[in-house]
Amino acid sequence: MNFNRKAMVLAVGAALAAPAAYAQVTSKAGSEWEFYGKFWPEYAHISGDSPSPAGTTVSTLTAAPTGATTLVNRNEMLIGNSYLGFRGGRSLGSGMKAIWQVESVVPFDEGGSAAADTGTLATRDSFLGIDAPWGTLRLGFMDTPFKKSGDVLGFLGVSSGNFVQTNPVLRQVGFGSSNRAARFHERRGNAIDYASPSYFGVQYLLQYSTGNPSETSHTATRNPRFVSMAAKWESGPWYAAVMHETHFDMFGGSLNALAAQSNAADQNVRSKDTAAQVTGMYKFGGHTFEADYIRKNYKEDAGNSATPNGRFETYKNNAWMMAWEARWSSQWRTAVTYVSASAGSCTLFNAACNTTGVEGKQLSLGGSYYLDPSMYVFLIGSKIDNGASARYDNVSNGSPAAGEDVTQVALGLAYTF
Numbered sequence: 001m002n003f004n005r006k007a008m009v010l011a012v013g014a015a016l017a018a019p020a021a022y023a024q025v026t027s028k029a030g031s032e033w034e035f036y037g038k039f040w041p042e043y044a045h046i047s048g049d050s051p052s053p054a055g056t057t058v059s060t061l062t063a064a065p066t067g068a069t070t071l072v073n074r075n076e077m078l079i080g081n082s083y084l085g086f087r088g089g090r091s092l093g094s095g096m097k098a099i100w101q102v103e104s105v106v107p108f109d110e111g112g113s114a115a116a117d118t119g120t121l122a123t124r125d126s127f128l129g130i131d132a133p134w135g136t137l138r139l140g141f142m143d144t145p146f147k148k149s150g151d152v153l154g155f156l157g158v159s160s161g162n163f164v165q166t167n168p169v170l171r172q173v174g175f176g177s178s179n180r181a182a183r184f185h186e187r188r189g190n191a192i193d194y195a196s197p198s199y200f201g202v203q204y205l206l207q208y209s210t211g212n213p214s215e216t217s218h219t220a221t222r223n224p225r226f227v228s229m230a231a232k233w234e235s236g237p238w239y240a241a242v243m244h245e246t247h248f249d250m251f252g253g254s255l256n257a258l259a260a261q262s263n264a265a266d267q268n269v270r271s272k273d274t275a276a277q278v279t280g281m282y283k284f285g286g287h288t289f290e291a292d293y294i295r296k297n298y299k300e301d302a303g304n305s306a307t308p309n310g311r312f313e314t315y316k317n318n319a320w321m322m323a324w325e326a327r328w329s330s331q332w333r334t335a336v337t338y339v340s341a342s343a344g345s346c347t348l349f350n351a352a353c354n355t356t357g358v359e360g361k362q363l364s365l366g367g368s369y370y371l372d373p374s375m376y377v378f379l380i381g382s383k384i385d386n387g388a389s390a391r392y393d394n395v396s397n398g399s400p401a402a403g404e405d406v407t408q409v410a411l412g413l414a415y416t417f
Helices: 003-017 145-149
Strands: 032-039 042-049 074-078 083-093 096-105 126-132 135-143 187-195 202-210 225-235 238-248 270-284 287-301 312-327 332-341 345-348 360-372 375-386 405-416
Touching: 135 145, 145 202, 145 225, 145 238, 145 270, 187 225
Parallel strands: none
Antiparallel strands: 032 083, 032 405, 042 074, 042 405, 083 096, 096 126, 126 135, 135 187, 187 202, 202 225, 225 238, 238 270, 270 287, 287 312, 312 332, 312 345, 332 360, 360 375, 375 405
């Protein structure tokens, strides 16, 4: 057992040994802290079918299909977005408060043997900050304002980390096998995050983050970074938000295009990927309705490169989502989401480009039964219908072939504290 894992075990054990462990606790030093979490184990079935046959006309950005499926039909235990966390704070006087949080994934489905179990803390939102009359400033590893201000309803208690999430079709691209490199649904490291006070229900959010070591490196010609912002308004049953995010030198287009079209290795080429989204939500009785629309634009500039011909230049597309969650009683709840992404348009440097068949759709349905306010049983299902060239992907292990549709269903338990 390494030091980080041992420290977490000891901390959790101490919290559980105390009465009402997950309630707020005040230490002798005057600091307040809280232990919280969510467990979401589910037994799922994953299947892929109907990949595009060999010889199918596909997009310029997509490799010629072989007609073979790349997904193995299987049953699997998944953990959704299960996590444990600690958070707390301490008054600093003058209306200011120090705040902190350390949150970590819990891969309890495989007893710590999964590759995702690195034995470290802070694998989810973790930070240190100051909450003051002028706003909240945090430094650390956090969701971007773009991620957390749109697609806010979620699906029966989860908004990411599960196959019913909408972001693979809504906030990514449908070509290539590295489409997560192009997504606008991020938790960023090396981040400085600011949230303004709320004025008449309106709040402004801004985050700046530099590149991570695992991403495109800083070089003499490249400076990978994110700038994410959002303005949101809440009043009674209404919620509305507008978001914008820019990824500099992250190459979301090249990393998904064919190898011969990629600019990622050419240090003279720069990239600027942007997205804008609007969200509206309304609550009526036990029903909540949400609608989202997003426009994404991936652009790479040849700069001083002498040989960009035939390489990726631009890709643009839009997508929209509708969601409905219904609370029929204190025990029964249902949810449905539908997402549609257009094929969009593309250009290559001095070469023709088309996006035939890069469109995608996703339908998710689910229901839950609460055994008490903290624990419920759920049944969920989702299907992604990929266009002939598309590879929209919500699978935890593996990715679909061009045109391959993905169906997943799961039965599970959820417990929050």
